Amino acid sequence: MSLNKKILGVIFANMHEDVVPELTRQRTMGSVMFGGRYRLIDFTLSNMANSGIDEVGVVTKSNYQSLLDHLGSGREWDMSRKNGGLHLLPPFSNLTSGMYRGRLEALYGITDFIRHSDADYVIMSDCDVVTSLDYNKLYDAHVKSGADITAVYAKSYLDLDAAAHTNVFGIDTDGRINNVLINPEISGECNISLNTYIISKPLLMSMITDGAAKGVYSFAKSILQAQCSRYKIMTYKHEGYFSKITSIKSYYDANMALLSTENRKGLFPDNAPVYTKIRDNPPAKFAIGAKVKNSLIADGCIIEGTVENSILFRGAKVAKGAVVKDSIIMQDSIIGKNCSISCVITDKVVNISDQKILTGSANYPIYIGKGAEI
Template identity: 60%
Template sequence: MDVNMGNVLGLVFANMHDTTLGDMTKNRTMGSVMFGGRYRLIDFPLSNMVNSGISEVGVITKSNYQSLLDHLGSAREWDLARKKGGLYILPPFGNVESTLYRGRIEALYGAMSFIKHSRAKYVVLSDCDVVTNIDYKPIVAAHIESGADITAVAHTGVYSSEDIKTSTVFNVDADKNVTSVLINPDISGTCTTS
């Protein structure tokens, strides 16, 4: 299936897991934490989105995001300095009704005006701490083909309880449909995690 990635909006959560890094995120957002001496964590999801053909990306921020703004600059490094689409910084108080969000749903609510004004038909969400290469084209194609409301990227493997204590675990049926979700479970063994 050939997918028009121009119909896809990317959203990156810059602060979602700040507390997991303790002192490293005391004065900066997780997205601006250095990785490998050259990169910042935000570089990975931005590169994945741009390399997949997503040309409109919003970065949802919460607090301590000045170093993130300094790093992102004009967005030229990701080819997101554009007249149509491009990179947008979405501060926590995007509208009069919003407050400092406590979780992902409240953060999305704060960005709802941006999402509604986008001409994109689909939205790809990513946290900034996903340090891997992901091609979103086949994921979006599979999502469209399935007719599902939501598609999650997950991995099935053998995990210790320590490995997945801060993860989301999916129970899936034979058709890979999620039947239940466990948040921060105290389990081990073969699990499908996201």
């Protein structure tokens, strides 16, 4: 697929890290592992690649070493190019900018990058939403409506905990935003922002310059909320499958949802593959007597025990006699002999020694930090 106009993609890799501090203590939000072999940024970046966007800037802030290692030159997304391609944009890119507090300040820090792009439009997105989204359709809707900004939203149920980290749109009958609630204390079916926007490059540059002059830093508060009557801010309704990460529980639920065939088909459609860094691991190995039921097992795993309703990332090992249920075992983690693991999230390179029992619940999964030994 290709877009009719030149589009610049901007991905914010560090936004929303406060919702899962356990997972982002040593990495960006975009680097958080998901679904057995992916990182959260893979979904946003793959959406852009599948939509023909061949110039993307990834805005970072801190803890971005693992992100740099994962993205590399962008070859897996076909963005290793002489012109355009993938650009990693750390803080202080602009001599007059510092560590940003919000989206507008982050954009001010990369003004030179945006200015030097020959793009007509800019699509901005975060890494907290896992979905498959065709930006061609977003672009068409934006141009057809004559909007200044078009924001992507989905109609879905929102509970109080998730609402504390979500923006909700008020939308009139023409699809125009007339109100924006930022982290409201509400629940029920709402128009949930998916933190994806398209805007013309000249208008965005004007907003960035004006925001820097006035000392404002929040795009949601200072543009979407405060100036929704000044600008024509239209909406694009996303009808497909999505998961929004707003807490460690929602992260757990989003991973567990992939055990449903229907959800997997919604997230990984045949015409829009999700790309990720390639690791030349051997296929998963299942020993005689191993039992696996309703689980996602990545390449490089070695299973000698029992795994049920779980997701195992690359290189995970489950020893003989161990039982792993309703859990997420991340890369290169080891579950020792005769262990019993239920509703547990282990980060990378966790070593749980023999005969340990760890039991959480679906509402309160146990999290074990990176490199821990138990």
